[in-house]
Amino acid sequence: MRNKYLRIILLLLSLIITGELTAQNRFPKPEFESGYVQPSPTTPEPRAFAMEYFDVFILIAVLLLISYFIFRKRSRRGILWTSVFSLIYFGFYRNGCICSIGAIQNVTLTLADPNYGMSVVALLFFILPLVFALYTGRTFCAGACPLGAIQDLVVHKPIKLPVALQRGLGMIPYLYLGLAVLYAATGTDFIICRYDPFVGIFRMDAPFTMIVLGIGFLLVGIFVARPYCRFFCPYGVLLNWMSSFSRWHLTITPSECVSCKLCENSCPFDAIDIPDHSIQKKDVSKNVKRFLIFTLLIPIWMALGAWVGHQSHVFLSKGNSQVYLAELLISHPELKSDIDNLDIQAFLASGKSMDVLVEEASLIRNKFRIGSWILGAFIGLVFGIKLLKQFVYRKKEDYEPNKGECLSCGRCMDYCPVES
Amino acid sequence: MDHAVCLRLRNKGDMKKKSNFNRREFIQNGMRLTLLVAVGGVSGLSVIKATGKGDVWQIDPYKCTQCGRCATECVMTPSAVKCIHAYDVCGYCDLCGGYLKPGSNARSTAAENQLCPTAAITRKFIEEPYFEYVIDEDLCIGCAKCVKGCDSFGNSSLHLQIRHDLCLNCNQCSIARVCPGDAISRVPADQPYMIKGQYNPQE
Amino acid sequence: MEKKNNIELLSQLALVVGGISIFIAVLLLLNYWNISRYDPLDSQALVALVERLSDEPDNDALKLEIRNLDLLARKAYFTSQWQVKTGGFLLLFASIFFVLVLKILYDMKKKIELPEVEEEKGMIDRILSQRWIGAIGILLVIGALLASFASNDYLEKYVAGSSEDGQTKIDESIEVIEITSSESLSDNQGLATGLAEVDSSVAEQNTNVDVANDPSLEGLASETKASIDASNTSNINYPDLNEIKKHHNGFRGPLSQGISFHKNIPIDWDGAGGKNILWKTEVPRAGKSSPVIWANHLFVSGADAQSRWVYCYDRNDGKLLWEHEAKDIEGSPASAPKTTPDTGLAAPTLATDGERVYAIFGTGDILALDMSGTRLWAKNLGVPDNHYGHSSSLLCWEGRLVVQYDTNRSGRLLALDLQNGNPIWDVPRNHKISWASPVLAEIGGKYQIITSADPLVIAHDFESGKELWSVECMMGEVGPSVAFSEGLVYASNEYARMVAIKPGAGSADIVWEYDEYLSEASSPVAVEGLIFLGTSYGVFACFDAKTGEMQWEFEGNSGFYGSPIAVDGKIYVMDMSGTTYIFEISRELKLIGEPALGEKSVVTPAFAEGKIYLRGTKYLYCIGA
Incomplete structure (x- = not known):
């Protein structure tokens, strides 16, 4: 208490120097006389x-090992155990959080946000499975992806879904991918990570809803094999494109298919193209006309999609916290006095003016406007191509995996009676 | 359709199949090249901005509003956010707003006077009239009650930080998503902490 | 045969493991349900006990109970965490085992079968697929269109610059009043000057919400007219200083200077034992506001999170004459702002002029009632952003109500017309938030309003609100109001200093300063050439008013939050434990008595002839010999 003046002067000086730290030095640090040594806070390093x-x-x-098991050993068992390893390593050990699926968003944000640069490792996790898919098919899905592995292990009584339903549901991953890119590009949210159903299981710790979602997917997965991979996974869309044009791909038979049909039921994912002789020549010629019509329709689908997307940008952008806050304050100004609304109170305390908030929110909404019509056009394109595909008929005699849909799990290889 | 017919069909189509096959292969190769270029392009654009060091999540203590969401929103239970004590900033007060309940009965360590719900702050007498406060991180749940107390009545030397031995470094921090003060952001992994007194908010 | 046995065994094993997994899952669910229903770390029972403890600070049994409950709560929390963690691992291992058993089982059962011959229906499938894809596409379009139709684009509707939308609304409504009232007035009356004053004050101010939204504008106009008429006449009738001295009309007595002019004040009582306690009554809601007295009426305020009340007691028998709830006030927040428990929503002391009583609450609500509890006017000054809670008391003098309205974002000093609450003047205060109250001082024949804040002690002209002088000498969170005696102003704050200021024309000089014993919440009092001051850590000290030299110091049982009052040649001051210390006004330490109230208190005493009125945490006491 004695040298209070000195302390006050020091305090005033420090206030002048570090304008913002006013609140910090309300009580000056004492000068200890008992030889007390001040500890310093510990700072455990990140991994x-x-x-x-x-x-x-x-x-x-892992990717190389899977390729080896697919092409050299033709061993389902090898693939299975590799996937168990990946589940343990990338899933339970790494807590599912270095993830190729989620990396889509990091890549998007890196391209969209000038202030953000993703880590090289995440980029490699994004690229490597795609490049492998271009040459060897979806080896990533077969055994490197922990989300796939955990679902693969619970497949017990797969039922065959109607082809039409499968193709219909096949639209969802595209929509999910589009939305994930839109939300990541606007810096709103990483929805793939937020709604990842299995990450809670990998961490052994999650909010209740996440656990329920994860267990739900696993229970459904007993009957509908790998439901997330087939009907939700946005990364699967990219892998599907790559794998469709892959250099090499898993084959059911080691040499010549004898059309014994034994493998027909082997694939729990219904990814085997079964030769169909019911389509007649006249059907095919009729199809050519339809094919042309539907090709010409694609721009119309895209325009329609773009228009719908543009219409949707208002509600899509409500997912952004800043837009949400601005709209909340405009529509319910009385909430300003609601002291339990932490977001509003924090905004009021920040001293930011309403005009600035609305301006920022409008900028974000503008991004959404552009993003939403691109998203709409993209969905329109996917829709058109999916419809068009129904008229593409390629005559074939052999039982082959569908290169796009096949997850390269290798189950069918065990069913083939042909010796190499 | 029996087996014999099947085989006949196959022989018949062989010639046509071959030319078909070449064309298909050409398309496939072309598409593969296109996709490869696309992937290469995207990664090329990204790699320019990519960082080799990576980043981690951290709380800017000057933006923190002590809302209490760190305790509830973290994917970890208890939260990877802990209160840390910037001793450099501390006034070593006897009447500590972070340790004692407002209007507490006495300045003692008894449960009825402690603000911390898990008794994670320990108080040690140093010399008249100064006390040292230490956080037991095993007990701390990151509720920020003490931070609020210290901020209101003291030097605000108690503040929240993400502990990187506990943090899973999720791709998107689930607390950052709901942080009302936008206090949580990615920071370079080689400077993973923002401890008061050791870091300058103006920078 | 053996294979069959194995299959049998495995299926039973699978059943058992599956059962165990489900059992663990159910246990975990129960645990989750239990925790989400009742969070041990957020125990209401514990909060209630701690609240009770603040009323009974020495109840050791209660303390023990709190400690036990706290330990129990923490144990419950950590045990449940352990349960979740362990249960999670058990469930994981059980599920892995389950999956493994099932796998082996199915592998054993599995035979490669020739698939059933199915009809080849490639074309049908394709057509169906198209339909499904088409259906999903249509669903998406309809969903997206419906959602976009249902969502409002509020950003579009926002008009830039209308950020303070509350403000604009008020401004608009004020215009309406101006026109109506001025027309009707100028037609009937020729009160050019009076009108101009009202108009300008209305136009300048933005607080006339309640009047503005009155449904009947005609009635309003006549009301305003009537009130101006009334103010014209009653302005002559406000009580003068001599009249005020007969009462205790505000915080720290007349003019808020901490001096009371009553005689024969008792010096001995015992709140718990009942000695010299004339009456004692429980105030329905808690508040830190000190009692104020006019004739036979005694006023206090009380509040909780739900409601704010003004109470009027008969000071002779302690009967509650009336109570009035401060509700239905335009602009008043739906839920009260957060305050610290040691401030609360009813911290500012009321003020009265003998015809009306005025109260302000931590919600920013300010209201005037007549002596029978009928509301005359009420308004909201804007919800204060104040991390402890608004605590500056009101000051009533010469037909005006002085309001010091400091918040974290802005500060104002207002003089309101007692008749209708319209501001007569309103000046901004460009310094930090303060919890002190305004004090009136007559300097050079004119009254000045003196306030203290970080960093200024500042004086405003009572008539015009004009700033007369200021001295930069304070810092921190200023709680004590200033003292005034014989032309000198004394200001003090903990962690800053105490200064004596000699006000001059347009400027002021510091005569002396002192920095050892300083008050934090309690205001100093200056009387008979001496200054008395109580600290929050229990020291009470006396200083020479001319030099600042300490005359004596005294250590009380507990800290001083309530302010000392000079009355009847003595100093009365109550510490937080409820003990009143009575000192002689003298340069020597002379403790006349230290009677206890038997209850904690942070308020300042009020006096009437032969009586002292004290407010504890719960009760209101009248003490007389």
């Missing part, structure tokens, strides 16, 4: 970054 590169190494190793 070493070298370890992240080790993850990349593991990913490459």
Whole structure:
């Protein structure tokens, strides 16, 4: 208390120097006379970054191993155990959080936000499975993806879904991908990570809804094989494109297909193209005309989609917290006095003016406007191509996996009686 | 359709099939090349901005509003956010707003006077009239009650930080999504902490 | 045969493991349900007990109970965490085992069968697929259109610059009043000057919400007219200083200077034992406002999170004459702002002029009632952003109500017309928030309003609100109001200093300063060449008013939050434990008595002839010999 003046002067000086720290030095730090040594706060380091590169190494190793099991050993067992390893490593050990699926959003945000740069490791996790898919098919889905692995393990009594239903539901991943890109590009949210059903199981800790979602998917997965992979996974869309044009791909038979039909029921994912002889020549010629019509219709679908997307941008942008807050304050100004609304109170305390908030929210909404019509056009394109595909008929005699849909799990290989 | 017919059909189509096959292969190769270029383009654009060091999530203590969501919104239970004590900023007060309940019965360590719901702050006498306060992070749940107390009545030396030995470094921090003060952001992994007195908010 | 046995065994094993998994899952669910229903760390029972403890600070049994409950709560919390963690792992391992058993079982059962011959229906499938894709596409379009139709684009509707939308609304409504009232007035009356004053004050101010939204504008006009008529006549009738001295009409007595002019004040009582307690009554709602007295009426305020009340007691027998709830006030927040428990929503002391009583609450509501509890006017000054709670008391003098309205975002000093609450003047205060109250001082024959805040002690002209002088000398969160005696102003604050200020024309000089014993919430009092001051850590000290030299110091049982009052040649001051210390006004320490109230208190005493009125946490006491 004695040298209070000195302290006040010091305090005033510090106030002048560090304008913002006013509140900090309300009580000056004492000068201890008992030789007290002040401890300093501990700062445990994050996981070493070298370890992240080790993850990349593991990913490459797993992808190579799967390719080896598919092409050289033709061993379903090998693939299965590799996937169990991936489940343990990328799932339970890495808590599902270095993830190729989620990396879509990081790539998007990197391209869209000038202030954000993703880590090289996440980028590698994004690229490597795609490049592998271009050459070897969806080996990532077969055994490197922990989300796929955990679902693959619970497939017990797969039922055959009607083809039409499968193709209809096949639209969902495209929509999910589009929305994920839209929300990531506007810096709103990473919806893939937020609604990842299995990450809660990997962490052994999650909000209740997440656990319920995860267990629900697993229970459904007993009967409908790998439901997330087939009907939701946005990364699966990209892998599907890559794999459709892959250089090599898993084959059911090691040499010549004898059309014994044994493998017909082997695929729980209904990804085997079964030769169909019911389509007659006259059908095909009729189809050519339809094909042309539906090709010409694609721009119309896209325009319609773009228009619908444009219409939707208002409600899509409500998912953004800033837009939401601005709209809430405009529509319910009385909430300003609601002291339990933490977001509004924090905004009021920040001293930011309403005009600035609305301006920022309008900028974000503008991004949504552009993004939404692109999204709409994209969905329109997908819709058109999906319809068009129904008129593409390729005559074939062999039982082959559908290169796009096949998850390269290798189950069918065990069913083939042909010796190499 | 029996087996014999099947085989006959196959022989018949062989010639046509071959030319078909070449064309298909050409298309396939072309598409593969296109996709490869696309992936390469996207990754090329990204790699320019990519960082080799990676980043982690951290709380800016000057933006924190002590709303209490860190305790409830983290994917970890208890939260990876803990209160840390910036000793450099502390006034070592006897009447500590972060330790004692407002209007507490006495300045003692008894349960009825402690603000912390899990008794994670320990108080040690140093010399008249100063006390040292230490956080037991095993007990801390990151509720920010003490932070609020210290901020209102003291130097605000108690503040929240994400502990990187606990944080899973999720791709999208679930607390950041709902943080009313936008206090949580990605920071370079080689400077993973923002501890008061050791970091300058103006920077 | 053996294979069959194995299959049998495995299916039973699967059944058992599956059962165990489900059992664990159910346990976890129960645990979740239990925790989500009752969070042990957020125990209401514990909060209630701690609240009770603040009323009974020495109840050791209660303390023990709190400690036990606290321990129990923490144990419950950590045990449930352990349960969740362990249960989660058990469930995981059980499920892995279950999956493994099922896998082996199905592998054993599995035979590669020739698939059933199915009809080849490629074309049909394709057509169906198109329909499904088409259906999903249509569903998407309809869903998106419906959602976009249902959602409002509020951003579009926002008009830039209308950020303070509350403000604009008020401004608009004020215009309406102006026209109506001025027309009707100028037609009937020729009160050019009076009118101009009202108009300008209305136009300048933005607080006339309640009047503005009155449904009948005609009635309003006549009301305004009537009130101006009334103010014209009653302006002559406000009580003068001599009249005020007969009462205790505001915080710290007449003019808020901490001096009371009553005699024969008792010096000995015992609140718990009942000695010299004339009456004692429980105030229905808690509040830190001190009692104010006019004739036989005694007023206090009380509040909880739900409601704010003004109470009027008969000061002779302690009977509650009336109570009035401060509700239905335009602009009043739906839920009260957060305040700290040691401030609350009823911290500011009321003021009265013998015809009306005025109250302000932590919600920003301010209202005037007549002596029978009928509301005359009420308004909201804007919800204060105040991290402790608004605590500056009202000051009533010469037909005006002085309001110091400091918030974290802005500060104002207002003089309101007692008749209708319209501002006569309103000046901004461009310094930090303060919890002190305004004090009136007659300097050079004119009255000045003196307030203290970080960093200024500042004086405003009572008539015009004009700033007369200011001295930069305070810092921190200023709680004590200033003292005034014989031309000198004394201001003090903990962690800053105490200063004596000699006001001059347009400027003021610091005569002396002192920085050892300083008050935090309790205001100093200056009387007979001495200054008395109580600290929050229990020291009460006396200083020479001319030099600042300490005359004596005294250590009380507990800290001083209530302010000392000079009355009857003595100083009365109550510490937080409820003990009143009575000192002689003298340069020597002379403790006349230390009677206890038997209850905690942070308020300042009020006096009437032969009596002292004290407010504890719960009760209101009248003490007389």
